[in-house]
Amino acid sequence: MADKLVISTENEAFLARITELSGETITVCDQCGTCSGSCPMIAEMDVTPSQMIRMVQLGQREVLDSKTMWLCASCFACTVRCPRGLDVAKVAEALRQVTLRKAIDRINIRAIPADELAELPQIALVGALRKLTG
C-alpha cells in the first residue's frame, strides 16, 4: 500500500522557514510543471522541481533528502517562465541553505582529484563552493 501523506499544521513550520529564506510565496504555485519542463538538469533529478515545490507547500522535510536542489545550476530557466511569477531558483537556494547552515557541506572539495581541480577555471570553483558548501 502506498504511504499516507500526512498533512498537518506541524508541517507549516517548514514551509514558513523556506518561505522566509526564499522570500517567495511558495503557496501560489499551481503545479503546472513549467519549471520541470524547463530544467536542464532534470535528467539527473530524483524529484522534479515542481514536485520539490509541492513538497515544500505541504511542509514535507523529506525534500531535503532529494538531490534536486543540489543539482540546480541557478540558471533561472524556470524563473523566467513560471506563470505564477515564482522564483523557483530561490526556493532551491533556501532548501540548500537549510542543510548548509548546519555546517553540512554537499561536496568535499578535497575529495576531488587534484588534477581535475587544477584544470577548472576559478569561476567554476567559486560557483560550486558558493552553492554547495556552507
Place this chain on the structure above:
Amino acid sequence: MTSEKHNAAQTLEKAGPSKKTRFPYYPGCTLKTTAQNLEASALASAEVLGIELVELPRWNCCGVVSSLADDDLIHHVAPVRNLIRAQEMRAAGVVDGETRLVTLCSMCFNTLKRSNARVKESADDLKTINEFMYLEDDYDGGVDVVHFLEVLRDVGHERISEAVKAPLAGLKVAPYYGCTLLRPKEIGIDDPEAPTIQDDLLRALGAEPVDNPYKKVCCGSYQIVQNRDAVADLAYDILRHARIAGAEAMTTCCPLCAFNLDRSQREIGEKHPDHEPMPVLYITQLMALAFGLPPECMRFDLNYTNPKALLLSTSLAGEEA
C-alpha cells in the same frame, strides 16, 4: 603587450574615430587566467571602436552566482565592494563621470548587477553592507553594471560593420547565450526567450548567425565541479543542435560556458564517437579577427578545440593564426 597596443592604435588611427570613450572595467578572475583570450580580444576590439576599458586598479572576485537567500547579505559584500571601486574610479576623474561599469564575463555581469539591484532597491541592505565595509567610502548606488555587448549595441552595429577589415563571410556561427546574459528577466540584456544581441553582432561582423534552439539552455554551470558527466551530456545536446542547425562554430561570452562546452568535448568524443568537434569561441575573438587584429589579440591558443583548421578552411585566418 606593446605590440598589441601598437597595432590596435594603428587600426584605430585608420578607422579614425575622433574621441575615446573611457569606461571603468571589471575583468573578473577567470579573465586573468583561462579566459585571457576573452579579455585580450575584447580590449583590442574595443580600442578599434574608440573605447578604452580602464581596469579597476583594485578589485576582488565578484563571488560569482548571486546569493539567492533573502537573508544572506554577506555574499553581496564582494560585488558591492567592486561597485565601490568603480565609484572611486569615477570620483578620481579617470573616466569622465561614466557611471557604467563594463563587464566582459557574463557571470560577473550577472552577479554584480543583481547585487547592485538589491542594494539599490533596499536602503536597509545597502546600509548594512556599507557599515560592514572597512575603510571604503559608502556605496551610493550610483554605478550601473553593463555588459560589453550592451556597449557594442549602443555603439551601433553599423559602426562596427564599418570597422570590419576582414569580414567573416560564410562563417556559420551558432551564438550561445546561456543563462547569465539573459536571466532573470530584470537582469538580462535581451529577450530571455528570443535573444538576438549576439546574432546581430555576428551579422555586423559579416558572419552568418545560425539559430540553435539550445542557445538558451544552461551548460550546467558550476555543476562541472561535482557532475562532469551531466555537464558533458548538456554540452553534447547544445553542440549537436548547433551542428544540426548548420553551425561550424559557437560563440559565447562566458568563461564557464566556454569551458563547459569546449573542454567537455573531450569526454563527449569518448562517449559519442560521432561527435564532430566544434570550436567554441568568444564572440570578441571573432570580432578581433574581423577587425584584422594580430593573433595575440585573439589568443586562439587558449581555446581547447582549435579553430585554426576551420578558420583556414574559410580562409579567414592568416598563416600566423
Place this chain on the structure above:
Amino acid sequence: MNTSTGIMERIAQSTSSVTTGVDAADIKHWVTIYVMGRAYEVPADLTIMTAMEFAGYRLIRSCGCREGFCGACATVFRREGEYKLQSALACQTKVEDGMYLVQIPFTPAEKAVYDIGQEEYAYSVFNKHYPEVARCVSCNTCTKSCPQDLEVMDYVQAAIKGDFEALTEASFDCIQCGLCAMRCPAEIVQYHVAQLGRRMYGRYGSPTPGHLGERLAELKDGKFDEALDALVSATTEKLEELYAARERESDD
C-alpha cells in the same frame, strides 16, 4: 619597544612572586585588564605579554621572540564598550584599561604538501592545494585582523587571479600568526596560501638578477680560479693577515 625600564628592572629583581616584587607606590598609572574573563590590575605601561606575566601567568606557548617577528603571541581582545574585536601581537601592544583578552597560541591549519619543482606556475596551483580559496567572500575580515597591517584579502584575491607577484608583494611581511585564518568565515588558511604563492614566485616568477648570471659565468670561465687557489694554499698566518687587511666599512 616601549616598556618602562624602571618597573621592568624591579620585576626582574624580584625573588618571590612577580607581583609582590613591585612596590605599588612607585606605579603612577594602573589599568584593569581581563585575561580569559578574570580581572587584573596591572601597570599601564606594560605590553600585553609583560602584563600577563605581571599578573602571574607563565608563558610557555604564545611567546617567542618577544620582538614582533615570530608571530607566536597572537592575541585577540575587545575594549570595554566597543563592539569591534581587535587582534594584536602580545609583545607589541600595550595594555589598555578595560581590555578583555585571550591568547591564540596556535591555529589549527593544514599545510599542503607539494614539490615546488613539480608544480605548474599558474593559478591552478591554488585550486589544487587550497581550493577553498574560492570560498572567499571578500569580507575583508582577514585584513582587519592582521597585526602586521597586511592587505590580506588583496593577496587572497591575487591568488584567485593567479597574480603571484602581487601576492608576494602584499604578503611579504606575514609572520604567520594565524589570526586571519581564525577569523575567516570561508575557512581559508591565508598564510599558508601566501607561503605557497611566494615560493612559486621565488621559484618561477621573480626576476633573475643580471649580475648573478654574469658572476656565475665568470666562475665557470675560471676567472677566479687563480685567486681561489692562492687562498686555499695560504697559511693560517697569511689568511689572518689578509683578513685583517680586508676592505670593509668603518666600524662607526
Place this chain on the structure above:
Amino acid sequence: MRVGVYVCHCGGNISEVVDVERVAKAAGEEADVVMARDYGHMCSDLGQKLIVDDVKEHQLDAVVVAACSPQFQGGTFMSTLKTAGLSPYVLEMANIREQCAWPHADAPSEATEKAIDLTRMSIAKVRLDEPLVERTMPIGKRVLVVGGGIAGIQAALDLGDAGFEVHLVERDPSIGGRMAQLSRTFPTEDCAACILSPKMADVPANPNIEMLTYTEVESIEGTLGSFDVTVVKKPTYVDSATCVACGLCEEKCPVSVPDEFEEGLMTRKAIYVPFGFSVPNKNLIDASVCLRLTRGRDVCGLCQKACPHGAIDFDQKPERETFTVDTVIVATGYQIFDATEKAVYGYGRFENVVTALQMERMIVHAAEGNPIRPIKGRVAFIQCVGSRDEQVGNEYCSRVCCMYASKLSQLLKRSDPTRDVYVFYTDLRAFGKGFEEYYKRAQSEGVKYIRGRVAELLEDPETKKVTIKAEDTLTRQIIESEFDLVVLSVGLCPSEGTEGIADILKLAKSPDGFLQEAHPKFRPVDTLTEGVFLAGAVQGPKDIPDTVAQGSAASSRAIRLMNQGEYALDPIAAFVHEDLCDGCGLCADACPTGAISQATGVPTISEALCTGCGICLSACPRDALDLHCYTNDQLLAAVEAALKEGRNGHGTIILVFADDTATYRLADNVGTGKMPYSTNTRIIRVPSGSRVTPKLMLRAFELGVDGILIGESESKSSPYAGSVEAIGRNVSTVRGVLESEGIDPGRVRFTEFVTVMLGKFVGELNGLSEFAERLGPIPHDQRETLGRNVNGKLFGA
C-alpha cells in the same frame, strides 16, 4: 429662519439611554429654533403628521429630526417635508440612535451630551441648507452601440425591436465579430456561421437600426440624454449601392495579401469581400495595399476597368457624421493574445505552430471539403497561452480556452479517430452549462489530457516537426514528444478598439485591462458613467451565451433609463462661487469625470456628470468651489456647534468625516451591533472623504478639534474614481502643515473601510482617541498661529 427640532424616543431604543427631554430642551435654546419636541415614534404616521402640522402652524422653513440614521429613515422624512410643502433638502437628521444610544448604552450621560452635540451640529447645518429643487432632464430613445460583434448585434436588435433608435458602429467592414470566424460552438456544436448569419442579416433589415460599418467613433461628448457622437466612415472606394459583389474585380486585382478573416492562412486581394456571409456583402478596397491608392492615379486601376457596374470610386473620402444619442452601449469585444509574445512557443517562426483561431478556420475549410492545409499526424493543444501567465502580464483566466480546445480536439478526433490528439493543460475549467459533460465526451472519444503546462517547443530544422517539452505533473515524468501540429490555445485580450473607446468615454479599466463594471455583483453591465453600458467581452473574457446575455442586459438597462422620458439629477453637485473664481482652470484638470469645463473665466459644471465627489474643491486655491448640501460653511458651522461647550468634559474631541458609501454605514452597523467606542467622537457625514479639503481639516483644528479621521470606501467599491488617492494627497498636505506648526501630524488619519469592518472601525476610532488623549489638546496659541498661517501654508504666500 424658523427651525423645528424633533427628538425621537424610538420606543425606548433611544430614550432608555439618552435623556431625550434634555436634548429637546438644549435644542430649544439654539438660535432660530422655534419649536423643539420629543416624541415616541417620529417615523410613525402620527410623528410625521406632527411635523407637517408644525410646518404649517409655525411656518417652519427647516427641520431637524434627532432619531435614527438617515440611511434608515432619511427617505421617510424627506417625503414628510415634501408633504408639508418644503424642499426635502432642508432636512437634517441627528443620528442619536446608532451613534449615541446604542454604542454608548453603558455611558448614558456621555450619550446624552453627544446627542445634544449632534443635534446642535444638525441645527447649525440646517440653518444653511438651501431649499434645493430636484431638477429633471428629458431623455429620448436614441442609442449608440459601439462594436458589431455578437454582443453589439444582440443589444442593437433588442433595442431596435423595442422601438429605440439604434446607431450600430463597427470599425471592420462587416459586422459579425470574432464569432463569424468560429467553426462550431461549444458545447452544443452548432455551426457558428449558421446561427450567426441570420442575426447579422436582421441588423440591416431592422428599420430602427442604422448600421455603420467600416466606421470609427471619433468623439463622444455630453452626458446621459445628450451624448454628441462624431463618427468617421472610412472610404471603401466601392459604391455600395451598385456593387453586387460579383467578384470580377477581384479576379483582376494583382495584389494579394494575408486574409485577416482567415487569420493569415489564406490570401485575399486588395479589393475584396470581407467573407462569404459578411454584412454588408460588398466589395471594398484595402487602401493600405491597393496599387492605385498607394502609388498614384496612373497606376493599375484594373478593378475599375473590370467592374461592369462602374461601382469603383477612387475619389471616395472619409465621411464624418454626427448625431446625438441618449445612451451608449460599449461592445468592443476582445482580440486574441498575440502568440509571438510567448517567444518560447515559436509562433510565427515554427511552421507547424498555429493559433486556435487559425485551427477554427482550418476546420471550417476542411469540413467544406477544401482544406487550407492538410491536418495530418499527431496534434497537440497547448492551453493557457497568454492566460494565467504573469510572464506575459496576464494573470487572468480567459474562460473559454478549455472548452474550445475540447471542441477542436474532438472535432479533429472525430474527423480521424486514429489521430493522436493531446491537450496539455494546467487546470481544466468546465464550469458552464453542459461543459463538464462535453469535457467527458472529449475524453471518451480518446482526446488525451496531460496535466502540465508546456515549457517550450523545439522545431526540427529538417522535418519541421515540433517537439514539446513538458512535465506530466501527475506522474512527475518529463515528456519530450514530437508532434506534426501544435495548436496554441490563445487567451482573450482587450481589443484595440477598447483602448480608444475607454479614452473617449473616460471609462475605468480593471487591472486585467478590460473595462470595469460599476459593481461586480449588482451592476454588471453598468459603468460608473451614467448612461454608458458594457456588453460582452469588453468587460472580460466570456463565451457566446454570456456575451449574448450581456447584450440583452445592457439594452434592458438602457431601456430602463430611456423609458422614463426624464431623469432626476442628484442635487449633490459641485458649484462655483463666482465672486471668488479667477478662472485658473485647475478644477477642470482635477475632475475625474470631466464634469467641469472651462475655456476662459468661470468654469461650468455639468450636474449630470458631476458625481459630487468633491475632489475639485481641494484643487481650487481660492475656495471658489463648493458642494451643494455639504458646503464649507455648513461643515464648519457643524464643527463649531460640536465645540460649543468646549470639550464637554472630555479631554479631547475627535472628528470623523465618514463617507456615505462605506464609513457612515459602517458606523451605523457598529451602533446596531452595540459595540462601544470612545464617546468623544463626532461623526460628520460626507458623500466622499475627498470632499474634505485640507483647509477644512486645518480650520477644524483651529476651532479646537484634537484629531481627525477620514473614513473612505475602499477604492474598488467606491463610486468615486480617484477618491482614495485624493484623500491621501490632502491628508499628507495637512500633515505637512501640522508638522511645520509643531503639531503632531499623527492627529490626522485616513483609513479605507468597507461596511463590514466593525472591529477595524472601533479600533481606528479608539486608537486615534487614545493618541490624542496622550498628546492632550492642541494648545490655544498653536491653534491661533495655525489659523493665521493656514492660507499661506496651503496656497503659498
